[in-house]
Every structure is written in C-alpha cells, then in structure tokens.
Amino acid sequence: MLAKRIIPCLDIRDGRVVKGIQFKNHRDMGDPAKLAKYYSEQAADELVFYDITASPERREVDISWVEKVASQISIPFSVAGGIRSVAQAKRVFEAGADKISVNTPALERPDLINELVDRFGSQAVVIGIDVRGSEIYANTGDQNKTLKTIWTAFEWIKEVQTRGAGELVINSMSQDGAKNGYDIDFLKQVSEITHIPVIASGGAGNMEHFKLVFEKSFVDGALAASVFHSKTIKISDLKVYLANFNIPIRLS
Numbered sequence: 001m002l003a004k005r006i007i008p009c010l011d012i013r014d015g016r017v018v019k020g021i022q023f024k025n026h027r028d029m030g031d032p033a034k035l036a037k038y039y040s041e042q043a044a045d046e047l048v049f050y051d052i053t054a055s056p057e058r059r060e061v062d063i064s065w066v067e068k069v070a071s072q073i074s075i076p077f078s079v080a081g082g083i084r085s086v087a088q089a090k091r092v093f094e095a096g097a098d099k100i101s102v103n104t105p106a107l108e109r110p111d112l113i114n115e116l117v118d119r120f121g122s123q124a125v126v127i128g129i130d131v132r133g134s135e136i137y138a139n140t141g142d143q144n145k146t147l148k149t150i151w152t153a154f155e156w157i158k159e160v161q162t163r164g165a166g167e168l169v170i171n172s173m174s175q176d177g178a179k180n181g182y183d184i185d186f187l188k189q190v191s192e193i194t195h196i197p198v199i200a201s202g203g204a205g206n207m208e209h210f211k212l213v214f215e216k217s218f219v220d221g222a223l224a225a226s227v228f229h230s231k232t233i234k235i236s237d238l239k240v241y242l243a244n245f246n247i248p249i250r251l252s
Contacts (some may be wrong), residue, residue, distance in 0.1 A: 004221060007048055012065065033065070200221070
C-alpha cells in the first residue's frame with residue numbers, strides 16, 4: 001500500500017503566505033521560502049502553493065517566489081493560480097515546480113486540462129476543486145468575485161478524469177479554516193468514483209482528524225494550513241501518531 005501523504009498548503013498573496021477562514025479575513029503567516037524550508041525539515045511529503053488572487057485578478061503567478069522556494073527545498077511542490085496556458089505552465093515548471101494545479105482556468109476552459117496533460121503528462125497536472133455541498137465554485141481567492149459554476153461536483157470530477165488529470169485536491173469550502181474535521185462523507189463518495197489520487201483539504205483541527213480521513217474516506221493525502229502554520233501540530237509528531245494506528249506513512 002502506498003504511503004499516505006501529509007501536505008502543508010501555503011496560500012500566497014502579494015508574495016507572502018496568508019491564511020483565512022472560509023476564504024475571508026486573511027492573516028500574514030510569513031515568507032514562502034522560509035516556511036517551505038521549515039516544512040521540508042519537518043518531513044512534509046510535498047507542498048502546495050496557491051497564488052490566491054491570480055485568477056480573480058486575471059494575472060500569472062509571480063515566478064520570483066517560486067524560484068526562491070525551489071532553491072530551499074528538495075521535496076516535491078505544486079503551484080496553482082492563474083495558469084491559463086501551456087506557456088504559463090512551462091514558466092512555472094522552469095522555475096522549479098514539480099506539478100501545476102489548475103482550478104478556475106480549467107472551469108472556464110476545460111480543454112486546458114487536455115493541453116496541459118498532452119504537454120507535461122498526467123502526473124504533473126493537478127485539478128483543484130472548491131466545493132460547497134454539491135456545487136463547484138470559481139475565483140474563490142477573492143470573496144467579492146467568487147462564482148458558482150454550472151458544474152455539479154461529481155459531474156466535474158468525472159470530466160477532469162476523462163480529460164487526463166493526474167490528481168484531485170478536493171477543498172470543502174464550508175470546512176475551510178473551521179478546524180472541525182474533513183468532510184469525510186463527501187470525500188468517501190469522491191474516492192469511490194475516482195481512479196486517480198485524491199487529496200483532502202479543508203477542516204483539519206487536530207491529529208485525529210487526519211486519522212479519521214485516512215481511515216474512513218480512502219484519500220491518498222491530507223492537506224492542511226492553519227494547524228501547521230501555527231505549529232499547533234508538527235508534521236513529525238503527526239506522522240508518528242498516524243503510524244501508531246497502522247496508517248501507512250513515510251516517517252523520514
């Protein structure tokens with residue numbers, strides 16, 4: 001059985017890591033490269049960076065912080081935010097990212113998924129999905145521009161798989177930053193209809209939440225932000241905790 005992945009999520013705004021609650025009231029959490037190095041030393045399995053205002057502002061990811069992150073760590077990391085073309089993705093990869101993740105741009109033009117997969121391979125293309133109930137939302141990095149899309153959750157999940165995406169990050173908007181646990185029932189339903197890795201996002205508040213999402217929903221990884229940024233949970237401690245419950249995990 002493949003090891004489950006523990007993945008810190010770093011939301012980027014104006015070149016700084018920030019964290020909000022349900023996409024609002026963001027607080028400064030520090031420098032992306034310094035936090036990336038800290039998480040690498042803590043034995044994170046990989047990192048995810050979201051430039052949260054790139055899509056709402058219709059701009060590209062700022063490559064400068066991607067390059068700085070790449071210079072500090074050796075673990076894989078993915079970058080998301082405003083990637084609307086193969087050319088833009090290529091610049092992100094050249095800056096050092098291992099994967100790119102697309103959300104709003106794919107919803108606006110689903111053919112983008114095919115184009116990215118054809119150029120870089122499924123293993124490098126992640127689809128981020130922001131879901132509330134059965135509804136999919138776009139532009140979630142700016143609460144004033146957030147839009148409900150025409151897609152239902154399961155329709156969109158099936159669509160992106162058909163187009164060749166290599167991984168899904170399912171973010172429960174209602175759980176985001178609330179620290180009351182992942183949306184296990186929904187994630188279990190997602191895992192049952194997918195044949196690609198699924199990463200849970202939104203709701204982690206304690207170590208048991210990670211244990212439960214791995215035991216009950218069959219996801220491949222768990223993503224979190226607040227509990228790691230605040231050092232409420234240290235990744236090294238979390239991994240030992242999970243291993244004690246026979247959850248397959250990479251300890252070093």
